[in-house]
Amino acid sequence: xxxxxxxxxxxxxxxxxxxxxxxxxxxxxxxxxxxxxxxxxxxxxxxxxxxxxxxxxxxxxxxxxxxxxxxxxxxxxxxxxxxxxxxxxxxxxxxxxxxxxxxxxxxxxxxxxxxxxxxxxxxxxxxxxxxxxxxxxxxxxxxxxxxxxxxxxxxxxxxxxxxxxxxxxxxxxxxxxxxxxxxxxxxxxxxxxxxxxxxxxxxxxxxxxxxxxxxxxxxxxxxxxxxxxxxxxxxxxxxxxxxxxxxxxxxxxxxxxxxxxxxxxxxxxxxxxxxxxxxxxxxxxxxxxxxxx
Amino acid sequence: xxxxxxxxxxxxxxxxxxxxxxxxxxxxxxxxxxxxxxxxxxxxxxxxxxxxxxxxxxxxxxxxxxxxxxxxxxxxxxxxxxxxxxxxxxxxxxxxxxxxxxxxxxxxxxxxxxxxxxxxxxxxxxxxxxxxxxxxxxxxxxxxxxxxxxxxxxxxxxxxxxxxxxxxxxxxxxxxxxxxxxxxxxxxxxxxxxxxxxxxxxxxxxxxxxxxxxxxxxxxxxxxxxxxxxxxxxxxxxxxxxxxxxxxxxxxxxxxxxxxxxxxxxxxxxxxxxxxxxxxxxxxxxxxxxxxx
Numbered sequence: 084x085x086x087x088x089x090x091x092x093x094x095x096x097x098x099x100x101x102x103x104x105x106x107x108x109x110x111x112x113x114x115x116x117x118x119x120x121x122x123x124x125x126x127x128x129x130x131x132x133x134x135x136x137x138x139x140x141x142x143x144x145x146x147x148x149x150x151x152x153x154x155x156x157x158x159x160x161x162x163x164x165x166x167x168x169x170x171x172x173x174x175x176x177x178x179x180x181x182x183x184x185x186x187x188x189x190x191x192x193x194x195x196x197x198x199x200x201x202x203x204x205x206x207x208x209x210x211x212x213x214x215x216x217x218x219x220x221x222x223x224x225x226x227x228x229x230x231x232x233x234x235x236x237x238x239x240x241x242x243x244x245x246x247x248x249x250x251x252x253x254x255x256x257x258x259x260x261x262x263x264x265x266x267x268x269x270x271x272x273x274x275x276x277x278x279x280x281x282x283x284x285x286x287x288x289x290x291x292x293x294x295x296x297x298x299x300x301x302x303x304x305x306x307x308x309x310x311x312x313x314x315x316x317x318x319x320x321x322x323x324x325x326x327x328x329x330x331x332x333x334x335x336x337x338x339x340x341x342x343x344x345x346x347x348x349x350x351x352x353x354x355x356x357x358x359x360x361x362x363x364x365x366x367x368x369x370x371x372x373x374x375x376x
Numbered sequence: 377x378x379x380x381x382x383x384x385x386x387x388x389x390x391x392x393x394x395x396x397x398x399x400x401x402x403x404x405x406x407x408x409x410x411x412x413x414x415x416x417x418x419x420x421x422x423x424x425x426x427x428x429x430x431x432x433x434x435x436x437x438x439x440x441x442x443x444x445x446x447x448x449x450x451x452x453x454x455x456x457x458x459x460x461x462x463x464x465x466x467x468x469x470x471x472x473x474x475x476x477x478x479x480x481x482x483x484x485x486x487x488x489x490x491x492x493x494x495x496x497x498x499x500x501x502x503x504x505x506x507x508x509x510x511x512x513x514x515x516x517x518x519x520x521x522x523x524x525x526x527x528x529x530x531x532x533x534x535x536x537x538x539x540x541x542x543x544x545x546x547x548x549x550x551x552x553x554x555x556x557x558x559x560x561x562x563x564x565x566x567x568x569x570x571x572x573x574x575x576x577x578x579x580x581x582x583x584x585x586x587x588x589x590x591x592x593x594x595x596x597x598x599x600x601x602x603x604x605x606x607x608x609x610x611x612x613x614x615x616x617x618x619x620x621x622x623x624x625x626x627x628x629x630x631x632x633x634x635x636x637x638x639x640x641x642x643x644x645x646x647x648x649x650x651x652x653x654x655x656x657x658x659x660x661x662x663x664x665x666x667x668x669x
Contacts, residue, residue, distance in 0.1 A: 089492045093572045097483040097491075101543055102499060104480075108518065108540030109506050115517035126520065171411060174404045187655050188412045190662070191419070194647045196601030198619045199640050202626055203422050206636070214421055217438045251415065252662065259663030308510035311603050315623060329512045336516050337608065346516050353513035360508050 113353060120347035125340045137347035146323060147348060150331040151355070153238060157327065158306035158359075160242050165253060165298055169291075172257030173283055186258055189251030197248070197311030204244040205231070205316055231317055234324035241313055241325055248312070249305075253298055260294035261287060296367040303363060304356050328352050419644075426450070426637025433633040449634035450642065457628075458613055459642060462621030469531055469617060470599045473538040474592050480539065481546040481591070482584065486576055489554040490562070506544035511604060519608055533609045534617075538599050546591045549664055553587040590661035593654065600647060618643050 120137050122130040141147055175182045192200065207214045208230040216227040230240040264287060272282050288295075310329035313319065319326035319334065326334075332352060336345025425433055427445040436442070453459060484503070488496050518537065519528070527533040557580070565575045581588075606620045616624070622643045629635040651658060 085492070087566050087572055088490065090572055091493070094487050094491055094493050097487040097576075098499060101480040101484045102502070104536065104540045105503060105506060105543060107521075108537055109509055109514055110502070112514035112517035112521070113509065116513055119516060126516075171408070174408060179405070179408065185408055185412055187651075187659060189415050190659065191648070191651065192415055193662075194597055194601075194651055194658075195644050196603065196619045196622075198601075198603050198623050199644050202622070202636065202640055203418055206425070206633070207418060207421070212433055212438075212633070214418075214438045221437065247415065247418070250411070255659060255663055304508065304510075308512060310512065315603075329510070332512055333515075342516055342520075349513045349516060352510055356510050356513075357508060 116346045116353070117350045118346075119343055120350045122343045122346075124343045124346075126336070126342040130343070133343070137344050138351075140344065141347050141351055146326070147328075147331055147351075149323060150319075150326040150328050153325065154307050154309065154327045154329075156238065157242065157245070157309055158303045161245070161249075161302040161306045162299060164246055164250075165295075165302060168250060168253040168298075169257050169295070171250075172254050172261060173287065175254065175258055176261035177279075182258075186251070186255055189254050191251065192248050193252045195248075198315055200244055200248055201312045201315035204247075204312075207244075208240060232321055234321050237317060237321065237325045241316060244316075245309070245312060249302070253302065256294060256298055257291065260291050264290050292367075296363070299367065300360055300363050304360055307356050307359060308352060328355070422637055422640060425633050426641045427634070428637075429634055430632065446634055449638040453625075453635050453638045453642065457625050458616075458621060459618075459625060459639065461614060462616050462618045462625075463642070465531070465616065465621075466600060466618040469534055469538075470596055473535050473542070473599050474595045476535070477539045477542045477546050477595050478588050478592050481543050481550055482581060482588065483576075484543070485547050485550040485554050486580060489551065490580075491572075503544045503547050506541075507548065511541065515604070515608060522609055528609050529611050529615055531615060534605055537605045537609075538602065542595050542598060546595060549591045549594070549661070550584070550587060552664070553584060557583060587664075590657060590664060593650075593658050594661050596650070597647065597658075 119130070121132060121134060123133050123136075124130040175186060179185070206212075208216075210216055210227070210229050210232075211220075213230075215230065219227040228236055231237055268286055268290075269282055272286055277285070308329055309327060310333070313325055313327055314330050314333065317325045319330045328348070329352060332345050332348040335341050335348055339345075421438055424439065424441065426449060427447070428436070428442040429446050429449075432440075432442045484499070487493070488500050518533075522528045522533045527536075561579055561583075562575055565579055570578075601619060602617075603619045603623075606617050607623075610616055610620065613621075613624075622639055625639055626636050629639070
């Protein structure tokens with residue numbers, strides 16, 4: 084057994100193709116991104132080494148910090164909306180008829196491509212024929228807002244389809260976590276006279292802690308690197324009012340052809356995502372993992 | 377009081393309690409239904425305007441039915457552009473990427489969970505850190521690497537990127553399943569002089585069919601909807617997939633609402649159909665991908 088299961092050749096054959104691909108497509112590019120950031124480069128010609136210039140510029144680039152602020156707002160907004168998803172999942176997991184069908188309906192937007200969602204919501208927000216302004220006009224609002232063209236409304240208008248896209252996903256994760264809790268625990272609590280509120284806060288929440296930690300990381304890191312929908316709907320406009328870190332990086336590299344500066348931005352994005360992950364893990368770290376007896 | 381409550385559970389303590397329960401139950405139900413309607417209405421609206429002509433879009437209320445469905449919107453879209461071509465590209469790129477990802481991930485997961493070798497934990501760590509890497513922080517070097525290798529504007533660049541970025545998630549889902557597989561079968565196989573390869577292909581892979589189906593579906597949704605790699609690496613129309621194709625295609629139809637609606641419907645129908653057929657597995661798969669049960 085030992086001998087068969089530690090056959091070096093077989094292990095190499097099984098592991099190396101995937102490992103090489105992982106290194107070539109993810110790890111080597113990450114290192115290169117950091118290195119490109121030290122150069123001035125238009126993507127085609129030769130590179131000029133400029134040391135930390137790009138990174139220094141990044142620190143004082145107000146347009147980048149504005150985009151970072153928007154990404155952070157999105158992250159805060161997503162983080163707070165998790166509370167709502169948790170409440171919905173709690174309701175759904177409590178002997179509700181049709182819970183199965185409901186959670187599937189919630190999930191549908193998650194299955195669509197961001198491009199399709201973005202194009203659909205562009206139409207929803209259309210100033211004259213979109214759903215919102217058609218309804219507003221029919222109830223007599225004369226000057227309905229131009230949702231995506233208004234710098235002070237545009238971020239909020241973008242948050243709505245993002246929530247619409249992901250709500251079902253988080254509800255489903257919480258629901259699955261709640262269904263994992265043994266029914267006997269709740270039964271015992273009920274027999275001891277615990278209220279529904281007590282059961283939710285004293286039993287379900289502590290047992291869901293691991294799942295909640297995972298969703299916090301997913302939603303915050305997901306928000307920090309969010310790109311697709313914003314790129315298609317507003318392309319960071321009007322005038323940078325909806326620019327986020329990933330779209331800023333994309334514009335620097337693939338529109339202004341400033342690949343050096345784009346790489347520095349991409350590297351900053353990577354660091355911010357990893358630091359955020361590490362911070363959240365540190366804050367939410369549990370010293371004792373709960374065992375179901 | 378306590379004992380009475382327990383005895384009457386789950387009907388509540390007394391009739392007053394029952395009434396309150398009913399009202400509360402109805403209120404919770406209404407919240408769930410409102411959310412379900414919110415998730416579906418934009419898609420219903422999309423379906424409606426994909427069957428309208430412009431006059432109907434501009435003059436009828438948003439949720440009014442057209443006098444007769446304009447199926448010709450779909451015919452025009454399908455015949456006038458390259459949408460059939462994009463569709464075909466999406467299908468084959470998705471199929472190849474998913475098959476490769478699941479097979480490679482199975483190899484690595486088997487080697488890590490079943491075989492004994494130094495460095496297996498390090499390799500596992502490398503794959504798991506890959507979960508946290510934002511695509512954007514690899515984009516610029518990947519683009520220049522593919523440029524040097526003359527792989528830009530080929531489907532291979534897309535497939536390689538998809539496989540590498542989906543390996544970590546796929547392995548995460550497979551890991552739990554592999555750890556739970558009984559080892560006795562393998563031991564018996566080794567006793568009978570079975571080689572590792574035979575064991576893997578004849579015994580282990582067939583046993584993991586359910587979890588392979590689950591990860592395949594998740595991968596399929598990701599790849600089918602992926603946008604940024606195709607948008608960055610692919611330049612010619614004939615190599616574009618549905619997401620990017622739709623994005624460009626819609627650009628030509630800025631004012632023809634019916635055509636835009638039909639294009640979007642064509643791009644989301646396959647996923648919706650797959651969801652209708654296999655919703656249970658998809659729901660279970662997405663939950664399994666984030667909650668270790």
